[in-house]
Amino acid sequence: MAGMTMPRDLQAETSDEDLLALYALGDPAAARALTQRLVPRVLGYAARLLGGDRAEAEDVAQEAMLRLWRAAPGWRPGEAQVSTWLYRVVTNLVTDRHRARRRRGGGALGLDEAPEVADAAPGAVAQLIEGDRLDALGRALAALPDRQREAVVLRHLEGLSNPEIAQVMGIGVEAVESLTARGKRALAASLQGQREELGYEGR
Amino acid sequence: MKGDETMTDTDLDHLFAAARAHSLPPGKDLMARVLADALAEQPRAAAGPVPVPVPVPMPMPIRSAPRRGLWARLAEAVGGRGVLAGLGGAACFGLVIGYADPTALGWLTGGFVPVSVTEVQLLPGTDFFLSEG
Numbered sequence: 001m002a003g004m005t006m007p008r009d010l011q012a013e014t015s016d017e018d019l020l021a022l023y024a025l026g027d028p029a030a031a032r033a034l035t036q037r038l039v040p041r042v043l044g045y046a047a048r049l050l051g052g053d054r055a056e057a058e059d060v061a062q063e064a065m066l067r068l069w070r071a072a073p074g075w076r077p078g079e080a081q082v083s084t085w086l087y088r089v090v091t092n093l094v095t096d097r098h099r100a101r102r103r104r105g106g107g108a109l110g111l112d113e114a115p116e117v118a119d120a121a122p123g124a125v126a127q128l129i130e131g132d133r134l135d136a137l138g139r140a141l142a143a144l145p146d147r148q149r150e151a152v153v154l155r156h157l158e159g160l161s162n163p164e165i166a167q168v169m170g171i172g173v174e175a176v177e178s179l180t181a182r183g184k185r186a187l188a189a190s191l192q193g194q195r196e197e198l199g200y201e202g203r
Numbered sequence: 204m205k206g207d208e209t210m211t212d213t214d215l216d217h218l219f220a221a222a223r224a225h226s227l228p229p230g231k232d233l234m235a236r237v238l239a240d241a242l243a244e245q246p247r248a249a250a251g252p253v254p255v256p257v258p259v260p261m262p263m264p265i266r267s268a269p270r271r272g273l274w275a276r277l278a279e280a281v282g283g284r285g286v287l288a289g290l291g292g293a294a295c296f297g298l299v300i301g302y303a304d305p306t307a308l309g310w311l312t313g314g315f316v317p318v319s320v321t322e323v324q325l326l327p328g329t330d331f332f333l334s335e336g
Contacts, residue, residue, distance in 0.1 A: 024246055031241035039237050044226045058233045065237045069244035134225055137218050156219040188210040191218075 016082035017075070024072040031069075039065060041158075042086055048153045049094040051142040056097065064089045080167075087158070087168040091150055098146060140190035148183035155180045 014022070016037065022030035042064050047057035067089050068082070141149050147169070154165045155176075165176045 023241070026245060026247055028242060028245070031245055032238060035234060035238045035241055039229050039234060040226065043229045043233065047227045048222075052227075054227065057227065058229075061229070061233065062236055062240065066240050066244070069241050072244075073246050130221060133218055134222055137222055156216075157222055159223070184212070184215060188212075188215060191215075192210045 017077060020068075020072050020075055020082055021077070023069070024075065034068075035065070038068070038082070038086060041083065042090055045087060045153065045158055046090050046094060048141070048157055049091070049149065050097070052138055060090055060093045060097070063093055081164075084164055084167050087154065087160070088170070091168060095146060136191060136194045137187075140187045143190055144183055144186055148179050148186060151176055151179035152183035152187065156184075 014033070016034070019030045019034050019037075023034060039061060043057055043061040046060040046064070047054065050057050050060070064086055068086060071085075141153065144152065150169060151165060154160045154168060155162070160168070162173050162176045162180075165180075166173045169176065171179075
């Protein structure tokens with residue numbers, strides 16, 4: 001059981017906010033527990049916004065967590081959820097990177113590094129089709145305007161509720177609904193042309 | 204192929220579900236870097252070694268306790284309700300003595316004061332104010 005590696009089962013019993021308070025009191029076990037709990041989520045979200053660029057997503061994840069560590073001593077209980085706060089920080093960090101990339105003239109996100117599928121063994125066909133579909137989704141997501149991409153990823157890939165997304169993005173719930181609806185329509189339009197290669201034919 | 208060529212919501216939902224299942228697991232290197240940052244940034248415990256963490260529920264946002272009444276705070280200040288009652292009693296008794304003729308209390312003081320008290324002038328100068336003319 002994972003809890004056996006720690007003096008107490010901090011992972012299961014304690015909320016993010018409580019762990020952050022323990023961290024601010026100087027408890028190293030809380031630092032470990034928060035890292036194990038939050039980094040996978042932060043990295044996953046960053047990677048989805050960044051089109052699967054692992055190195056850049058890791059940089060963003062580390063930077064977001066660094067900001068959390070620095071915010072811990074002044075954290076006011078009940079003011080914000082730790083996860084919501086982190087989603088917001090990651091969103092802003094990724095937005096900054098997108099802007100910087102556009103200023104440098106590099107347009108597209110790093111989606112061209114899709115795995116090669118040419119020499120696939122027959123047994124792996126299903127998996128490859130799955131991979132192709134996910135790559136296509138990644139490309140379609142990358143083509144969305146930033147705000148639509150953020151809303152769609154938060155709603156459909158991170159599984160946040162609309163009020164939570166509203167908090168993350170600093171907008172109203174209605175604006176979130178509008179962004180996700182428009183984002184999904186744009187995704188559907190973008191994917192439609194790839195429908196056959198996505199493996200939807202004959203279903 | 205289906206007659207409907209458009210990408211349906213169901214198709215999209217299938218894609219989202221597949222994408223959710225494919226999360227990017229963090230490498231050990233990233234975890235180590237983040238933990239190193241955490242320990243470098245961590246405030247030191249005020250004194251001595253770090254106390255054993257107790258996963259207690261976080262206290263709710265501190266709200267000031269409901270304001271207690273004057274008597275409750277006064278009772279606490281002087282040492283409890285009993286003491287307060289005693290003080291009150293003593294005060295009342297003092298007031299009674301002040302109004303009553305002290306000579307009429309001979310029955311009370313006789314046993315203790317050998318010389319009978321005929322007159323007690325608490326404020327020696329009051330005659331001046333009370334006399335007319």
